[in-house]
Amino acid sequence: MTAINTPNINFKWDPKSLEIRTLAVERLLEPLVTQVTTLVNSSNKGPSNKKKGRSKKAHVLAASVESATQNFLEKGEKIAKESQFLKEELTAAVEDVRKQGNSMRQASGEFAEDPCSSVKRGNMVRAARALLSAVTHLLVLADMSDVYLLLLQLKLVEENLAKVRNAGTEQDLGIQYKALKPEVDKLNMMAAKRQQELKDVHHKEQMAAARGVLQRNVPLLYTASRACLQHPDVAAYKANRELIYKQVQQAVSGISNTAQGISTEDSSLGQHTGPGELAGALNNFDKQIIVDPLNFSEERFRPSLEERLESIISGAALMADSSCTSRGDAKRRSWVESATPSSRLQDLLSEYMGNVCTLLLFIFLFCLYFIPHFFLHNHSTFKLQFICNTFSYADHVKFKVRQRST
Numbered sequence: 001m002t003a004i005n006t007p008n009i010n011f012k013w014d015p016k017s018l019e020i021r022t023l024a025v026e027r028l029l030e031p032l033v034t035q036v037t038t039l040v041n042s043s044n045k046g047p048s049n050k051k052k053g054r055s056k057k058a059h060v061l062a063a064s065v066e067s068a069t070q071n072f073l074e075k076g077e078k079i080a081k082e083s084q085f086l087k088e089e090l091t092a093a094v095e096d097v098r099k100q101g102n103s104m105r106q107a108s109g110e111f112a113e114d115p116c117s118s119v120k121r122g123n124m125v126r127a128a129r130a131l132l133s134a135v136t137h138l139l140v141l142a143d144m145s146d147v148y149l150l151l152l153q154l155k156l157v158e159e160n161l162a163k164v165r166n167a168g169t170e171q172d173l174g175i176q177y178k179a180l181k182p183e184v185d186k187l188n189m190m191a192a193k194r195q196q197e198l199k200d201v202h203h204k205e206q207m208a209a210a211r212g213v214l215q216r217n218v219p220l221l222y223t224a225s226r227a228c229l230q231h232p233d234v235a236a237y238k239a240n241r242e243l244i245y246k247q248v249q250q251a252v253s254g255i256s257n258t259a260q261g262i263s264t265e266d267s268s269l270g271q272h273t274g275p276g277e278l279a280g281a282l283n284n285f286d287k288q289i290i291v292d293p294l295n296f297s298e299e300r301f302r303p304s305l306e307e308r309l310e311s312i313i314s315g316a317a318l319m320a321d322s323s324c325t326s327r328g329d330a331k332r333r334s335w336v337e338s339a340t341p342s343s344r345l346q347d348l349l350s351e352y353m354g355n356v357c358t359l360l361l362f363i364f365l366f367c368l369y370f371i372p373h374f375f376l377h378n379h380s381t382f383k384l385q386f387i388c389n390t391f392s393y394a395d396h397v398k399f400k401v402r403q404r405s406t
Helices: 023-041 058-082 087-113 118-165 170-197 201-230 235-259 274-289 298-320 328-354 358-374 380-405
Strands: 002-005 010-013
Touching: 023 058, 023 118, 058 087, 058 118, 087 118, 118 170, 118 201, 118 235, 170 201, 170 235, 201 235
Parallel strands: none
Antiparallel strands: 002 010
């Protein structure tokens, strides 16, 4: 892995790599691979039994390979001239394609004259492999040049984000945010195009997640920065701004790593900490709880479900202890009510273990139906009370279940 340091970015890449990361490179290379493979497998051992027009002479196939190679040379020369990055490497790659193309033309011509010769076939196969490697290297370099342009735009957005965060007046903040918006939109279009072309599904998901975090948090950063300027003495506003800015930085890092083919397994994108812990815990519980009752195994699922419940309670307690919940009575009510769902959830979980009826499954689905509504309300105490009311209804349905079973 080589690191290319420019005045703007640090680009890590392997100059010898022939890894094809995008569908665009694969599509460009596929016709040449097909033509070379057909040429290598062709022979003129006599009349063909296939329908007229379905077979091709070796020299015709050789001419098609030569034409495709010339097409790559023209495109490669154009890219090398226009590129601001890897210009020397691209020029060298174009010359290598030209050299290997000449070798392939000579070997294929000799093979076309004597397609039954194993020696000439072997020479052509080696020339074909060298040509395909040279063309692949050229396309990979061109793809890296596109990545570099994306990273340049990413760096510009990163600098503008810092200007929004560090704005000293509301007027300056408005100017910086107005300059930031079109750059973010341009970056989103470039990243979306890159995401669409990526072959690796995991990298696609990483890029999508990073783009989503960036799009959501840029307006929030403006709002949080404006609140800090309007209320410079309130520490909670500054903490909120720093949290949002950290998430934006993580999104920028995620886009950069994914564009360069670097896995970010330990990335905090998608992880829920701090104020978002309760929302994340509810989402995780939502996903975990939907299982087939007939195939339910307590040994497998109970520890995981209990862990999700603890996360919900931890998140609720964190929200209750937040500086936003400043009034003493509200804070105490939040603490009490945050403990109530724990016992209700544990009871419901125990009932689920011993009863696999469809009606009980409906209880869980009913609870999950109300979870999204939990996020529509702004008052923390009301949110907790809403959950408690939901599980109270679940108790009522459980009583009906017991009545049916007796």
